[in-house]
Amino acid sequence: MNLGSSESLAAYAARFGLKQSSARPSLSKYIREVWERRHFIWAFASAKNIAMYSDSRLGQVWQLLTPLLNVGVYFLIFGVILSTTRGGVPDFIPFLVTGVFMFGFMQRSIQSGSKSVGDNLSLIRALHFPRATLPLAIAVVEFQQLVLSLIVLMLIVVGFGEPISLHMLLFIPVVGLQLMFNVGAGMIMARLGAFNRDITQLLPFITRTWLYLSGVIWSIPYLLQHSKALKDNPWLGEILKANPGYVYVELSRHTLLGDYRHYVHHKLHMHSTAELWIWAVIWAVVALVAGFLFFFRAEERYGRG
Amino acid sequence: MVNAQLAQNPVDIDPTRDPIVVVDGLHIVYRVYGAGGKGNAASAISRVIKRQKRPSMTEVHAIKGLSFVAYRGEAVGVIGTNGSGKSTLLQAIAGLLPPARGGVYTDGQPSLLGVNAALMKDLTGERNVVLGCLAMGMTPQETKEKYQEVVDFAGLKPGFINYPMRTYSSGMGARLRFAIAAAKTHDVLLIDEALATGDGKFRTKSKKRIEELRKDAGAVFLVAHQLDVVRETCDRVIWLDDGQMRMDGDPDTVLDAYTEATQK
Numbered sequence: 353m354n355l356g357s358s359e360s361l362a363a364y365a366a367r368f369g370l371k372q373s374s375a376r377p378s379l380s381k382y383i384r385e386v387w388e389r390r391h392f393i394w395a396f397a398s399a400k401n402i403a404m405y406s407d408s409r410l411g412q413v414w415q416l417l418t419p420l421l422n423v424g425v426y427f428l429i430f431g432v433i434l435s436t437t438r439g440g441v442p443d444f445i446p447f448l449v450t451g452v453f454m455f456g457f458m459q460r461s462i463q464s465g466s467k468s469v470g471d472n473l474s475l476i477r478a479l480h481f482p483r484a485t486l487p488l489a490i491a492v493v494e495f496q497q498l499v500l501s502l503i504v505l506m507l508i509v510v511g512f513g514e515p516i517s518l519h520m521l522l523f524i525p526v527v528g529l530q531l532m533f534n535v536g537a538g539m540i541m542a543r544l545g546a547f548n549r550d551i552t553q554l555l556p557f558i559t560r561t562w563l564y565l566s567g568v569i570w571s572i573p574y575l576l577q578h579s580k581a582l583k584d585n586p587w588l589g590e591i592l593k594a595n596p597g598y599v600y601v602e603l604s605r606h607t608l609l610g611d612y613r614h615y616v617h618h619k620l621h622m623h624s625t626a627e628l629w630i631w632a633v634i635w636a637v638v639a640l641v642a643g644f645l646f647f648f649r650a651e652e653r654y655g656r657g
Numbered sequence: 658m659v660n661a662q663l664a665q666n667p668v669d670i671d672p673t674r675d676p677i678v679v680v681d682g683l684h685i686v687y688r689v690y691g692a693g694g695k696g697n698a699a700s701a702i703s704r705v706i707k708r709q710k711r712p713s714m715t716e717v718h719a720i721k722g723l724s725f726v727a728y729r730g731e732a733v734g735v736i737g738t739n740g741s742g743k744s745t746l747l748q749a750i751a752g753l754l755p756p757a758r759g760g761v762y763t764d765g766q767p768s769l770l771g772v773n774a775a776l777m778k779d780l781t782g783e784r785n786v787v788l789g790c791l792a793m794g795m796t797p798q799e800t801k802e803k804y805q806e807v808v809d810f811a812g813l814k815p816g817f818i819n820y821p822m823r824t825y826s827s828g829m830g831a832r833l834r835f836a837i838a839a840a841k842t843h844d845v846l847l848i849d850e851a852l853a854t855g856d857g858k859f860r861t862k863s864k865k866r867i868e869e870l871r872k873d874a875g876a877v878f879l880v881a882h883q884l885d886v887v888r889e890t891c892d893r894v895i896w897l898d899d900g901q902m903r904m905d906g907d908p909d910t911v912l913d914a915y916t917e918a919t920q921k
Contacts, residue, residue, distance in 0.1 A: 360681070361682070364670065366762075368764070370763055371763065372762060373763040391796070391797050395784075395791055399780050403821075406821070477769065478834065479792050480767075480793075
């Protein structure tokens with residue numbers, strides 16, 4: 353039978369239920385496919401974590417050594433050389449370490465998220481699987497790294513005389529909310545980074561600016577009370593307080609460091625903990641939903657070129 | 658547009674069989690970013706300021722109005738000289754290259770097995786097997802069951818399965834990749850030279866596996882330069898020349914014509 357003009361090939365294909373090979377699935381099917389790959393996400397993350405230090409002699413020891421060395425650097429500069437209790441912040445070292453670890457978690461998730469598609473092109477081109485599993489797996493890699501850092505963090509917090517209390521359990525949901533935010537932000541960066549490699553060159557500068565705006569090495573509540581510029585422009589303060597970088601770092605301190613919480617509430621008279629929780633939940637949900645949808649909408653284009 | 662449709666080759670449809678891949682008036686144009694231009698920072702800045710496109714970018718019209726129908730259970734060999742569009746065609750069927758015009762329709766998700774697909778080169782062969790199986794959507798239980806089968810099929814030298822994949826020779830890498838991909842039944846399996854680096858023993862094994870995959874009512878596309886591999890494995894051969902269909906038919910006829918044409 354010659355096709356002639358009776359039926360186009362496209363109509364013939366449609367009659368047999370064939371689909372455009374480059375079309376993306378429906379959102380619900382996609383979410384189901386990602387869920388089916390949950391074992392892949394976990395196995396991929398663990399494998400990446402193991403491979404990360406495979407070239408160095410100390411190997412996995414670096415997972416613990418890296419956060420410890422980070423703490424050492426900050427202790428040297430802020431604890432010994434500058435020897436400061438900046439703006440009356442009590443127990444500056446635990447304050448600083450909490451900030452550096454929690455902000456670093458976000459910073460690394462976003463940076464490696466932006467490379468999650470580009471670094472795995474060979475896998476993407478070889479096998480078919482929902483691409484969202486890659487930025488998800490990268491977020492899990494960072495989470496696995498964080499867990500070790502958190503052990504160091506807890507030792508430091510307790511070592512500086514913070515009594516262990518039930519209030520610290522609230523830190524767990526903070527980490528969970530930040531993980532949600534990181535996954536969402538990482539997925540947005542994954543799509544941007546997949547089509548524009550310039551982003552990965554620019555990101556370190558953006559995240560460093562963000563670090564200074566997020567009150568990682570100083571206390572934003574103290575700044576809000578004492579900076580003239582912020583008092584004259586209250587809207588600026590509102591922006592600083594809504595910044596997700598600040599929200600998760602500050603909330604971690606409020607849950608872990610009783611002295612600091614007391615200091616903010618009673619010395620600075622800022623009862624901001626509830627506000628922080630609200631922002632933390634909003635950012636987590638918005639970032640996760642928006643990030644997933646944003647990533648999904650380019651699903652069929654990853655790995656092309 | 659009219660010209661392009663006129664240039665298409667006519668397609669005969671066999672109404673008694675189920676199609677699995679329909680390629681309809683396909684045109685593929687892809688961009689190549691590569692060397693070219695002065696390549697220093699100053700010239701890059703002046704380019705950005707003048708809002709010029711990257712000078713190194715060229716457009717390649719790789720497939721020019723190709724149409725054909727592949728049916729369930731077929732093993733289709735794709736032959737042609739270097740640069741005739743064979744690999745591009747497989748990438749288009751896999752959905753990795755968007756059509757400039759026309760379309761590719763498939764039943765199920767095609768999987769492309771290329772020479773350069775290194776999977777994860779820093780991880781051991783063992784990890785690659787597990788991750789590859791999980792990525793294809795197998796459960797951990799299925800992966801565990803299939804693991805030994807995949808390793809045996811790949812036939813690596815003892816011990817190599819525990820080395821990072823970047824230490825593998827190209828032949829070993831290709832064998833492991835094929836073994837992983839073949840662990841699952843695919844609707845459409847696209848093999849781009851992936852068997853080229855294997856030795857004779859592996860070729861026999863992979864031929865057997867391709868037979869099995871075909872029996873599961875999928876279709877297999879094979880790009881190879883070794884014509885004897887195509888003759889042994891395929892029951893239909895498509896000859897591409899400069900992105901267009903030169904010949905489409907049973908292996909012996911097409912391969913003989915191809916050999917005659919290329920040896921002139």
